[in-house]
Amino acid sequence: MRFLSIFKTxxxxxxxxxEEMDRMGRYIDExxxxxxxxxxxxxxxxxxxxxxxxxxxKVTVTDGPFTEAKEVVGGFAILNAAxxxxxxxxxxxxxxxxxGEGECEIRQLYEAPAPVRA
Amino acid sequence: xxxxxxxxxxxxxxxESARLIGGLARLVKDVGLAEDLAQDxxxxxxxxxxxxxxxxxxxxxxxxxxxxxxxDHLRRRKLLDTKHETLGHELEAEQERTAPDLDRLDDDxxxxxxxxxxxxxxxxxxxxxxxxxxLRLLGGLATDEIARAxxxxxxxxxxxxxxxxxxxxxxxxxxxxxxxxxRASRLASVLEVIYLVFNEGYSATxxxxxxxxxxxxxxxxxxxxxxxxVPQEPEVHGLAALLEIQSSRLRARLGPTGEPxxxxxxxxxxxxxxxxxxxxxxxxxxxxxGGAYGPYTVQAAIAACHARxxxxxxxDWTRITALYDALAQLTPSPVVExxxxxxxxxxxxxxxxxxxxxxxxxxxxMREYYLLPAVRADFLAKxxxxxxxxxxxxxxxxxxRNARERTLLIERAQSLKRV
Numbered sequence: 001m002r003f004l005s006i007f008k009t010x011x012x013x014x015x016x017x018x019e020e021m022d023r024m025g026r027y028i029d030e031x032x033x034x035x036x037x038x039x040x041x042x043x044x045x046x047x048x049x050x051x052x053x054x055x056x057x058k059v060t061v062t063d064g065p066f067t068e069a070k071e072v073v074g075g076f077a078i079l080n081a082a083x084x085x086x087x088x089x090x091x092x093x094x095x096x097x098x099x100g101e102g103e104c105e106i107r108q109l110y111e112a113p114a115p116v117r118a
Numbered sequence: 119x120x121x122x123x124x125x126x127x128x129x130x131x132x133x134e135s136a137r138l139i140g141g142l143a144r145l146v147k148d149v150g151l152a153e154d155l156a157q158d159x160x161x162x163x164x165x166x167x168x169x170x171x172x173x174x175x176x177x178x179x180x181x182x183x184x185x186x187x188x189x190d191h192l193r194r195r196k197l198l199d200t201k202h203e204t205l206g207h208e209l210e211a212e213q214e215r216t217a218p219d220l221d222r223l224d225d226d227x228x229x230x231x232x233x234x235x236x237x238x239x240x241x242x243x244x245x246x247x248x249x250x251x252x253l254r255l256l257g258g259l260a261t262d263e264i265a266r267a268x269x270x271x272x273x274x275x276x277x278x279x280x281x282x283x284x285x286x287x288x289x290x291x292x293x294x295x296x297x298x299x300x301r302a303s304r305l306a307s308v309l310e311v312i313y314l315v316f317n318e319g320y321s322a323t324x325x326x327x328x329x330x331x332x333x334x335x336x337x338x339x340x341x342x343x344x345x346x347x348v349p350q351e352p353e354v355h356g357l358a359a360l361l362e363i364q365s366s367r368l369r370a371r372l373g374p375t376g377e378p379x380x381x382x383x384x385x386x387x388x389x390x391x392x393x394x395x396x397x398x399x400x401x402x403x404x405x406x407x408g409g410a411y412g413p414y415t416v417q418a419a420i421a422a423c424h425a426r427x428x429x430x431x432x433x434d435w436t437r438i439t440a441l442y443d444a445l446a447q448l449t450p451s452p453v454v455e456x457x458x459x460x461x462x463x464x465x466x467x468x469x470x471x472x473x474x475x476x477x478x479x480x481x482x483x484m485r486e487y488y489l490l491p492a493v494r495a496d497f498l499a500k501x502x503x504x505x506x507x508x509x510x511x512x513x514x515x516x517x518x519r520n521a522r523e524r525t526l527l528i529e530r531a532q533s534l535k536r537v
Contacts, residue, residue, distance in 0.1 A: 001335070033228065033346040035339035036133070039392055078392065080339060082258075082332075085129035089176075096174070111369060111390075 002038060002109040003079045003087040005094070008071040009102030011046055027097055035080060036090055042075035071102065084108065123168045131160055132258040134177040139255050140230030142184055143293050146192070149237055150283030153255060155191065159184035228347045231256070232295045235344065238282075239308040242289045247282040248311045249318075250275050257336045267329035268318060305348070309357050309414065312340045316361050320368075331368070338365050345400060352409020355400045359418035362397030363425050366390040377522045382430045394425045413448045416441055435465035452481045460493060468497040488517035492527065499534060508534040 016024070024042075031037035043049070046064035053060050066072050077094070081087040084106065091104035135156060142152035159180045173179045238251040253259045253267075261279065265272040296304040319333030341358040348354050370388035373379050401422050404415040420441045427433040442458035455478055463471025475494055484490045495510035511531035515524045 029346075030227070033343060034133075035343040038396070080335070081129075082132055082335075083125065083129055085125040086132055089126065089129045089133060 352407035355404035356415030359400035366393035
């Protein structure tokens with residue numbers, strides 16, 4: 001099964017240091033090596049992004065930064081896990097690794113026929 | 119015990135078991151014993167964690183517990199009356215090393231997993247035993263899951279695993295990554311096991327136990343892990359590429375009522391682009407490493423031709439014929455020849471295809487294979503030889519075991535009659 005993990009965290013003001021980048025790089029390598037991680041990307045500051053919204057038949061675009069938001073999407077990962085519990089465990093480890101505050105929203109991805117390992 | 123904790127422990131087990139068993143096997147030099155010790159640690163976790171909660175570093179907890187059991191075990195066997203002090207030091211040092219230092223973790227994980235997979239795929243074991251042991255020790259699958267996946271009784275798999283462990287022990291198979299001349303053949307055995315697991319999953323049909331298609335996922339995962347651990351071996355990337363690309367079509371190859379959909383009829387929008395991208399990248403690595411003519415890499419290259427084409431018409435059939443020519447030289451077989459014929463027909467017309475597949479009619483292995491007359495029928499019909507085509511379709515209908523397929527073939531035969 002595959003799970004999408006959306007990482008949300010208070011937006012930081014400073015870019016990550018080289019040391020942080022290296023540490024994250026090693027964590028990603030390690031997770032790839034274990035076959036736990038299928039794909040992952042990190043986001044640049046929300047100032048470079050936008051929200052595109054449809055309401056009442058009208059599309060509105062709000063440019064970043066999303067200063068009003070307590071947490072913004074920091075990145076995503078596609079996890080390979082045999083159960084939701086396994087995906088949760090992987091997310092727990094990831095959060096422990098990055099530290100600070102934040103959450104991972106875990107969503108199982110549609111795959112048909114979906115093998116469900118009870 | 120709450121069901122939640124139980125499931126959380128299972129999840130930890132699946133993530134940690136291979137590393138745990140690999141680390142222990144390095145210490146006790148016996149894969150079977152290593153698994154027993156790891157299982158003991160799991161039992162301890164099942165007793166302890168529901169009350170204490172899952173520890174912050176569950177993997178380290180399991181490893182520490184298992185290592186204590188390892189010392190106890192070795193003491194009991196009085197193997198180390200004099201040496202145990204040394205071993206004690208060794209274990210302590212070992213514990214230090216497995217502390218969550220990322221660089222260290224990196225090395226240990228890779229080496230232990232590699233030793234483990236080379237051991238579970240050792241040629242001293244039968245192919246069935248290699249598959250069962252690999253899924254059990256590296257895939258973290260329970261015996262009943264393996265049994266359901268391979269449609270055999272649980273007792274059969276249990277026995278297979280017990281025997282495999284005993285064979286490894288009795289043959290004194292060293293727990294190590296093979297080097298030198300032995301390495302290539304041992305690696306081939308590992309790749310073959312992963313490929314067997316994948317194909318078993320791929321041959322699952324609608325209504326099968328979920329454990330069968332899940333084998334594809336287990337195989338892809340093993341291939342990915344291996345590609346990261348021995349990045350210099352082109353065929354490992356070739357196999358990974360092949361499995362990624364094959365997997366990308368898993369959800370497109372069955373119709374709403376579970377009928378198989380052939381590659382050219384599949385809805386390509388349902389192909390998994392993430393897996394295709396990963397597959398193409400792995401293929402590129404295999405080719406850059408000089409592996410363009412490895413059997414898995416060639417098969418991956420063929421799969422990639424299809425993956426790159428956004429519609430059947432855009433398929434580069436000329437390139438596919440060249441790849442099949444290569445494959446027919448590397449691993450000659452009637453099935454490869456049949457596929458080569460199909461590719462030639464697509465690239466250069468039905469007569470070219472027929473020229474390749476006609477000699478296959480004398481192959482004993484193809485006598486009962488319904489696809490040969492079905493393919494010939496297709497070529498003959500395109501060449502306007504309707505009567506011969508009809509006869510071949512009827513022959514194919516008589517050979518297939520799939521009821522839906524049979525209906526389809528008979529319908530096509532009848533439509534030719536009317537012409």
